[in-house]
Amino acid sequence: MKTEIRIKFNVPPYAEKAGDYIQECVAGQKICGDGVYTKKCNEWIEARTGIKKCLLTTSCTHATELAALLADIKPGDEVIMPSYTFVSTANAFVLRGAVPVFVDIRPDTMNIDEKLIEAAVTEKTRAIAPVHYAGVACEMDTIMDIAARHGLKVIEDAAQGIMSSYKGKALGTIGDFGCFSFHETKNYSMGEGGALLIRDEKYVEEAEILREKGTNRSKFYRGQIDKYTWVNFGSSYLPSDMNAAYLYAQLEIADEINQARLALWDRYYERLEPLGEQGRLELPRVPESCIHNAHMFYVKAGDIEERTRLIDWLKENGILSVFHYIPLHTAPAGKAFGRFHGEDRYTTRESERLLRLPMYYGLTVEQVDEICDAVKKFYRS
Ligand SMILES: *Cc1c(COP(=O)(O)O)cnc(C)c1O
Numbered sequence: 001m002k003t004e005i006r007i008k009f010n011v012p013p014y015a016e017k018a019g020d021y022i023q024e025c026v027a028g029q030k031i032c033g034d035g036v037y038t039k040k041c042n043e044w045i046e047a048r049t050g051i052k053k054c055l056l057t058t059s060c061t062h063a064t065e066l067a068a069l070l071a072d073i074k075p076g077d078e079v080i081m082p083s084y085t086f087v088s089t090a091n092a093f094v095l096r097g098a099v100p101v102f103v104d105i106r107p108d109t110m111n112i113d114e115k116l117i118e119a120a121v122t123e124k125t126r127a128i129a130p131v132h133y134a135g136v137a138c139e140m141d142t143i144m145d146i147a148a149r150h151g152l153k154v155i156e157d158a159a160q161g162i163m164s165s166y167k168g169k170a171l172g173t174i175g176d177f178g179c180f181s182f183h184e185t186k187n188y189s190m191g192e193g194g195a196l197l198i199r200d201e202k203y204v205e206e207a208e209i210l211r212e213k214g215t216n217r218s219k220f221y222r223g224q225i226d227k228y229t230w231v232n233f234g235s236s237y238l239p240s241d242m243n244a245a246y247l248y249a250q251l252e253i254a255d256e257i258n259q260a261r262l263a264l265w266d267r268y269y270e271r272l273e274p275l276g277e278q279g280r281l282e283l284p285r286v287p288e289s290c291i292h293n294a295h296m297f298y299v300k301a302g303d304i305e306e307r308t309r310l311i312d313w314l315k316e317n318g319i320l321s322v323f324h325y326i327p328l329h330t331a332p333a334g335k336a337f338g339r340f341h342g343e344d345r346y347t348t349r350e351s352e353r354l355l356r357l358p359m360y361y362g363l364t365v366e367q368v369d370e371i372c373d374a375v376k377k378f379y380r381s
Pocket of ligand 1: 058059060061062085086088089131157159160180181182183192193194
């Protein structure tokens with residue numbers, strides 16, 4: 001028997017003005033990259049996060065690839081990262097011939113365990129790529145300190161981290177480079193898209209050239225040179241201005257979207273807290289140093305078998321919940337390209353317990369209550 005899904009896991013975010021803004025691009029017959037709306041998005045992100053320079057990209061994957069190029073990652077270099085992440089964190093460096101060195105996560109936040117990073121540093125290590133899982137910050141003070149002492153670059157995978165902060169600093173602005181995602185599964189979306197955040201002025205020109213097929217066209221558009229030419233290798237990482245227009249409509253109401261998500265997150269927490277206190281279920285933890293963005297609400301079941309039964313139970317009740325990353329070091333490509341440093345105490349175990357509940361802009365408190373009731377019923381029986 002196939003039950004109808006009444007509560008979806010994700011509905012891509014949408015803001016009403018998107019149609020008008022896209023229409024404006026269409027009417028002006030100006031839909032290529034770096035148009036009016038791309039600039040508006042870049043400026044919004046710069047103003048909001050305080051970053052020196054933001055460049056909208058075709059994806060977070062591409063933003064991370066740009067960061068790997070700017071960090072001058074070379075074949076044989078090592079980059080330290082968690083294994084519990086999306087493939088793009090690793091791919092960006094693998095494409096440069098580097099070796100991802102996976103380090104275990106902390107079970108409380110599912111983020112890289114900052115205390116294990118230094119032991120994984122070798123003379124080949126060039127960078128650390130922390131991933132802010134669920135929009136909850138990694139312990140950045142420790143990570144930045146290790147990087148400074150060993151001369152390493154820090155590339156923040158802040159795909160899930162826009163509107164979150166660590167000790168008052170926006171995620172994506174703390175390391176040398178930060179990468180946002182505007183994929184439709186994220187808090188703000190342009191279908192496919194992302195952004196590269198550049199902390200130091202000295203990388204801006206090179207980044208613009210890499211992003212514009214190795215040409216200095218950005219300078220030309222600003223009137224700083226009278227013709228543009230091919231000056232370096234590069235690729236094309238500019239999204240169409242129509243996609244930026246779609247995103248900008250959401251950025252204009254970013255606080256409203258953020259507040260709505262946080263209210264849902266708090267409701268989940270409040271309703272499921274008794275189960276947490278009884279030790280039936282584990283709830284997410286947000287360290288005091290972090291303000292999060294309610295990117296996701298996850299719970300942890302006892303083990304993989306219990307999680308599977310809970311997913312099935314919710315599905316029978318018309319609710320779609322999903323598990324998340326299969327640790328990269330257990331995947332064929334992860335085994336071929338990378339290695340795990342130290343013991344896998346939590347990465348595999350915790351990833352097998354984790355279950356993501358529906359979370360999107362537009363989900364209602366009543367729906368959250370219904371989901372929580374279904375979870376409670378599961379644990380009562
Ligand atoms: C979504 C995501 C990405 C990839 O983002 P795209 O914009 O789809 O390329 C990378 N890393 C993490 C942690 C993500 O959640």
